[in-house]
Amino acid sequence: xxxxxxxxxxxxxxxxxxxxxxxxxxxxxxxxxxxxxxxxxxxxxxxxxxxxxxxxxxxxxxxxxxxxxxxxxxxxxxxxxxxxxxxxxxxxxxxxxxxxxxxxxxxxxxxxxxxxxxxxxxxxxxxxxxxxxxxxxxxxxxxxxxxxxxxxxxxxxxxxxxxxxxxxxxxxxxxxxxxxxxxxxxxxxxxxxxxxxxxxxxxxxxxxxxxx
Numbered sequence: 001x002x003x004x005x006x007x008x009x010x011x012x013x014x015x016x017x018x019x020x021x022x023x024x025x026x027x028x029x030x031x032x033x034x035x036x037x038x039x040x041x042x043x044x045x046x047x048x049x050x051x052x053x054x055x056x057x058x059x060x061x062x063x064x065x066x067x068x069x070x071x072x073x074x075x076x077x078x079x080x081x082x083x084x085x086x087x088x089x090x091x092x093x094x095x096x097x098x099x100x101x102x103x104x105x106x107x108x109x110x111x112x113x114x115x116x117x118x119x120x121x122x123x124x125x126x127x128x129x130x131x132x133x134x135x136x137x138x139x140x141x142x143x144x145x146x147x148x149x150x151x152x153x154x155x156x157x158x159x160x161x162x163x164x165x166x167x168x169x170x171x172x173x174x175x176x177x178x179x180x181x182x183x184x185x186x187x188x189x190x191x192x193x194x195x196x197x198x199x200x201x202x203x204x205x206x207x208x209x210x211x212x
Contacts, residue, residue, distance in 0.1 A: 002026060006042040010049055014144050018137055025133055034125045035061050036068035043070025044118035049144060053114040053204050054151045054195050057142070057159035059176070060121040060131065068124060071117040073177075075105035088177040088186065093209055096190045102211035109212045113205075116145065120158045131158065142166070151198045153191050156181065170198060 003022040004012060012019075029038075036043070058072025062083060067075045073086050082090075082105050090101035107117060120138050121131045139162065146152070146165035154160045156176030163171055172194045175185035196206035 001039070003042055006039070007045040008048050011045045014049060015137075015140060018140065021137065025137075028133065029123065029125070032125055032128075034123045034130075035063070035065045036070045036123075040068075040070035041122050044072070044116055044122075045141070047111060047114075047116065049116075049148060051114050052116045052145060052148065052150055053199060054153065054207060055116040055118060055142070055145045056110075056153040057138075057155070057162060058117070058119040059156055059158040060119050061124040063124050063126065070122075071107060071111065072119045073105075074107035074117060077104045077106040079105055084179045085177045085182075088179065088182045090211075092177070092187055092189065093192055095188070096192045097209060099210050104211070107211065110207065110209070113207050115207060116150070120162075138162070139165070146170075149202065151195050153195060155186065155191075172198075 003026050004019045007015065056072060061068035061070070062075065067079060067083060069076060073089060075083060075086065086105050087101070093099050094101055111117060118138065118141060121134045122138070123130050123134070142152070142162040142165040146167070150166070150170070152162070152166040152171050154163060154171060154173045160173055163173065172189070172191045174189035174191065175181040177186045192207070192209045199206050
C-alpha cells in the first residue's frame with residue numbers, strides 16, 4: 001500500500017495527477033520518525049468525497065505520536081487528558097448548541113455523517129517543517145471539495161489560506177481553537193450551528209454534532 005492507494009478510489013481518480021508527487025512525499029518520509037502512523041496519513045481521505053458535506057481544516061497533526069490519528073483535532077478514544085484545542089472545541093460546541101462536552105476525542109461520529117477532518121499538513125516530522133511539502137496537495141483537496149459544494153470550516157491562518165477555493169457563502173472562518181488564540185475570535189463564533197444553517201439552505205442534511 002502507498003499513500004495514493006490508501007485513499008478512497010474516488011479520491012484516487014480526482015487526485016490522479018498527484019500520484020507521483022505522493023511517491024516523492026512518501027520517499028521523503030522513509031527512514032524518518034513521523035506522525036501519524038503511515039497507515040493513517042491519508043485517513044481523512046478514506047471517505048467517498050461525494051459523501052462529504054462539511055470540511056474542517058486543521059493545521060498539522062498533533063506532535064504526540066499517541067494522539068495523531070490522521071483526522072484533524074481527533075485523538076484515540078482512550079486518550080486523557082484531551083488536547084487543549086479539542087477541549088476548547090467542545091466548550092464552543094456547548095455554548096453554540098448546548099451539547100455537553102464529550103469525555104473522549106473520537107470524532108468519527110462526525111466523519112460518518114460527511115465531515116472531512118483534514119489537516120493543512122498531513123504529517124508531523126519532529127524538527128522538520130512539513131507544511132510546504134503538502135501545500136499543493138491540500139490545496140487541491142480544498143479545490144475539489146469547494147467544487148463539490150462543501151461547507152468549509154476554517155480555523156486559524158493556515159486553514160484560512162484555503163478560503164479562495166470556496167464561495168464566501170460556504171465559509172465559516174475564525175481564530176484557531178488553540179489556547180493561544182481561542183479568545184481572539186474562536187469562542188462565540190458558533191461554527192456548528194452556522195454550518196447546519198448553510199447545509200439546510202442547500203437542502204442538505206444537517207450534522208448531528210453530538211459526540212457519541
